[in-house]
Amino acid sequence: MLKKIKKIKGEALKKISSANTLTELEDLRVFYLGKKSEFNDILKGLKDLSTEEKRKVGPSANETKKGIQEALENRLMELEEAEDAKKEWIDITAPGKKIKKGHLSPLSIVQNNIEDIFTSMGFEIADGPDIDSEFYNFDAMNMPADHPARDMQDTFWVKTGSRKEEERAVLRTHTSTVQVRYMEKNKPPFRIIVPGRVFRSEATDPSHEHTFHQFEALVVGKDVSVANFLYIAESFFTQFFRRKVNVRLRPSYFPFVEPGFEFDINCANCGGKGCGVCKNTGWIEIGGAGMVNQKVFEAAGYDRGKYQGFAWGFGMERLAMIKYKISDIRLFHSGDVRFTRQFK
Numbered sequence: 065m066l067k068k069i070k071k072i073k074g075e076a077l078k079k080i081s082s083a084n085t086l087t088e089l090e091d092l093r094v095f096y097l098g099k100k101s102e103f104n105d106i107l108k109g110l111k112d113l114s115t116e117e118k119r120k121v122g123p124s125a126n127e128t129k130k131g132i133q134e135a136l137e138n139r140l141m142e143l144e145e146a147e148d149a150k151k152e153w154i155d156i157t158a159p160g161k162k163i164k165k166g167h168l169s170p171l172s173i174v175q176n177n178i179e180d181i182f183t184s185m186g187f188e189i190a191d192g193p194d195i196d197s198e199f200y201n202f203d204a205m206n207m208p209a210d211h212p213a214r215d216m217q218d219t220f221w222v223k224t225g226s227r228k229e230e231e232r233a234v235l236r237t238h239t240s241t242v243q244v245r246y247m248e249k250n251k252p253p254f255r256i257i258v259p260g261r262v263f264r265s266e267a268t269d270p271s272h273e274h275t276f277h278q279f280e281a282l283v284v285g286k287d288v289s290v291a292n293f294l295y296i297a298e299s300f301f302t303q304f305f306r307r308k309v310n311v312r313l314r315p316s317y318f319p320f321v322e323p324g325f326e327f328d329i330n331c332a333n334c335g336g337k338g339c340g341v342c343k344n345t346g347w348i349e350i351g352g353a354g355m356v357n358q359k360v361f362e363a364a365g366y367d368r369g370k371y372q373g374f375a376w377g378f379g380m381e382r383l384a385m386i387k388y389k390i391s392d393i394r395l396f397h398s399g400d401v402r403f404t405r406q407f408k
C-alpha cells in the first residue's frame with residue numbers, strides 16, 4: 065500500500081509540473097484527487113486497515129494528498145502568471161503612438177510676435193481690467209454721457225447695483241481704457257503697448273465677434289509727432305509681415321484723438337497689386353489712430369499743452385486673419401485644435 069501511494073505521488077508531481085494549460089491541470093486534479101480516483105479509493109480503504117497499518121499508511125497518505133494539492137496550486141499560479149505576462153507583452157519594435165497635445169492659438173502666436181517686436185523697439189507692455197468703469201472706458205476718453213460717439217461702440221453694461229456714475233461698469237469696448245489708467249500712474253516720456261480682450265454687443269458674422277482682442281499703442285513725450293507714428297507703424301508691420309509694408313493715413317474721427325486717422329497697410333497678400341483679400345484696392349484697413357486729444361491728457365491729470373503723443377488701436381484677430389488668411393473670425397472661439405494646429 066505504501067508503495068502504491070509513493071508511486072501515485074511521484075507520478076502526480078511529475079505530471080503536474082509539466083502540465084501546460086489550465087484544463088490539463090484540472091484534469092490532473094480530477095484524476096489524482098477526484099472522488100473516483102485511485103487515491104481516493106485508498107483513503108476510503110484506510111478505515112478497514114488494522115490499527116498498526118493505519119499508523120503506518122495514514123500519515124503518508126495525508127502527506128501525499130497535501131503534497132499533490134500544493135503542487136497543483138503552485139502550478140496553477142505559474143500558469144496564470146504566464147497567461148498574464150502574455151497579455152502584457154510589449155512589442156518594442158512597434159512604432160510609437162503620437163501623443164496628442166494642445167497648440168497655441170494663432171491669436172497667441174500673433175500676440176507673442178507683436179510683443180517681441182515692440183519690446184525690441186523699447187516699448188513696455190501694460191494692461192488693465194476687462195471690466196472697467198464708465199469713466200475709463202468713456203468719460204476719460206472725451207466721451208461724456210451725452211456724447212453721440214458712445215453709440216459707435218455697442219456696449220455691454222455690467223449691473224453693479226449703483227447709479228453713481230463712477231461706480232457704473234462696462235465690459236471694456238476698447239483697450240483705450242488703459243491710456244488714462246496708465247498715465248495716472250506714469251509721467252512721460254513713455255511708450256507702451258496694450259494687448260487685451262474687448263467686448264461689443266454686436267451680432268456675430270464672419271468679420272464680427274462680441275469678444276475679440278485689441279492692441280493699443282500709446283507714445284507720449286514733449287515732441288512726439290505723426291511722423292513718429294508713421295515710422296513706428298511701418299517698422300512694426302514690416303517686421304510682422306516680413307516684407308516692406310507702407311502705411312497710409314486717411315482722416316477720421318475718434319473723440320480721444322485730434323487729428324484722428326484711420327490707417328491702412330498695403331496688402332500683405334498681393335503686395336499692393338490688387339487681389340481678393342484687399343478687394344482689388346491694394347490696401348487693407350487696419351485700425352484707428354491719431355494724436356492724443358489734450359482732453360485725455362487733462363483727464364489723466366497732465367497740464368494742457370505740456371505733452372504730445374500718438375495712440376492707435378486695432379483688432380488682433382484681424383491681423384491674424386490677414387497673416388494666416390483665416391476667413392471667419394468666429395473660428396478663434398471654436399476651441400478646435402484642428403483649427404489651432406494649422407498655424408506656426
Ligand code: PHE
Binds near residue numbers: 237239352353354376
Ligand atoms: N479705441 C478705438 C476703437 O476701438 C481705436 C483707436 C485707438 C483709435 C487709439 C484712435 C486711437 O475703435
